[in-house]
Amino acid sequence: MRLRFFTLLCLCCCWFVSSEGETVSCSNIVSSGFRSDNISIADFGGVGDGRTLNTKAFREAIYRIQRLTRVGGTLLYVPPGVYLTEPFNLTSHMTLYLAAGAVIMATQDSSNWPLIAPLPSYGRGRELPGGRYMSFMHGVGVQDVVITGENGTIDGQGDLWWNKWRQRSLQFTRPNLVEFVNCRDIIISNVIFKNSPFWNIHPVYSSNIVVRFVTILAPRDSPNTDGIDPDSSSNVCIEDSYISTGDDLVAVKSGWDEYGIAYGLPSSNITIRRVSGSSPFAGIAVGSETSGGVENVLAEHINLYKMGIGIHIKTNSGRGGFIKNITVSHVYIEEARKGIRISGDVGDHPDDKFDPSALPLVKGVTIKNVWGVKVLQAGLIQGVKNSPFTDICLYDINLRGVTEPRTPPWKCSDVSGFAHQVSPWPCSELSSNQQGSCANYS
Structure with a gap:
């Protein structure tokens, strides 16, 4: 029939x-x-x-x-x-x-x-x-x-x-x-x-x-x-x-080192919303393969449980490319090693032909309205030495947990941006004076 x-x-x-x-x-x-x-x-x-x-x-x-x-x-x-x-x-x-x-x-x-x-x-x-x-x-x-x-x-x-x-x-x-x-x-x-x-x-x-x-x-x-x-x-x-898997729940990518740079096709206009799940790695990730560029990503209303990292934006020297105009908002995290990580030293290379001077551009990352409990470390933001991450904007974030002994709640380097109503208070590199694109927050 x-x-x-x-x-x-x-x-x-x-x-x-x-x-x-x-x-x-x-x-x-x-x-x-x-x-x-x-x-x-x-x-x-x-x-x-x-x-x-x-x-x-x-x-x-x-x-x-x-x-x-x-x-x-x-x-x-x-x-x-x-x-x-x-x-x-x-x-x-x-x-x-x-x-x-x-x-x-x-x-x-x-x-x-x-x-x-x-x-x-x-x-x-x-x-x-x-x-x-x-x-x-x-x-x-x-x-x-x-x-x-x-x-x-x-x-x-x-x-x-x-x-x-x-x-x-x-x-x-x-x-x-x-x-x-x-x-x-x-x-x-x-x-x-x-x-x-x-x-x-x-x-x-x-x-x-x-x-x-x-x-x-x-x-x-x-x-x-x-x-x-x-x-x-x-x-x-x-x-x-x-989504409950053994690796990142959602990861936006765009090619790997010299091959992604040569191909040159960005990921753009990506929306992730009302997604929940669990993983030993990241909930919402960008990278680490971002050599073609990633722009205009919105992730909102995300619920994460038993995570390695809640929000992870990751790249590396030799990647090239760019990560810009990323917004993550209204996220709940329960049990995680780290709440937020934005890192420039993550990921391996396809071969020895990559150009170590191909540095990524990371600019315009807004993370807001995040609530976390049982989070061991609130955040780590580590830019690239000769290509610091800029306009990193954090608003209305509360990440509470059992901080490991001798581990600061935040660790930052080679980064600039702005923080407002963030607890525990982040590192000094994120000032309380609005600057750059962070001033557009409302």
Whole structure:
């Protein structure tokens, strides 16, 4: 029986903070519509018994969507069940719809996992030289793609990959769970992402991306399982989601050292709001790969528990690039090693060809309305010696906890900015006299 399902189509206009400090609204980011064509993975021999390999079914279904284009696109329905499959590519004008109780599960047989070229803004795999394993679900140059449903699950079965990484037996960089490269008009919603081998959701060189109402889960000791990493991408909205992983919950990136500088594509107009979660690393992060530049990021209404660092903006000498016009507000942090860290000495290098004199520019970072309890150290702001961080603005921040003996609540160097109603009171480098862009606070 041919099924008809209501689906979501989207054009993304993101909230961001303009260079003049004006907040720009993203309204009507989701509008309703119908896919004119609906098919089921069962039509292509899909079997959800958790044992049958469904690679052929998924690839044939997507080939059918790609070759037999229907006006308005096609919805691919995945019924309840566990569908084991190897990686597969997505195509334009499709909705992948997971019913309640549907699980698309990655095979743990890595021998048939495709290898692809490294991203040009990284120059090599992020973990190891050479290529990298293709993501479990992969889109290149596609548009109008929706991954949604009734909170079905995409399970990467990452244990095999994590163990190989720990044993140092991998020859190439582990696969992401979902990656979109050079894509636009993408929505991901109402899906659970579980046990990614590496990063979970990675839009790169892409635009008009919405990720909302998702749950992302991985054990706290799972290595490098970042939640959502917008990378050299623009107009990205991430909202109303829960993330609990082994690495940064959300990390905005834009390329790595000389390769990111040469590629030169910034991440811009990124909104993160109403996100909560837990991690031994950072809640909201920018970097450390920021060589193409990051600008106009707004993160607000964030709730973080059992964190390594609440808010972490990170770069390094040799990165080049810039980080500017970043606003983080209305954050609650409970149990963290550090509340706020803005650091210029974080992250490794892809090779020895990087230019150590390529210094990053960090300017215009506003953090306000932050409340923290059980925070061991309030903050650390460490700029780069010959490129100090400027216009670092802190307002209405209260970070209380059990300060470790002989550890000052704040530690700062090579930084200038302004602080207002911050407790414990920050370092002297942040004066109480308004200066620079901090004077625009209201």
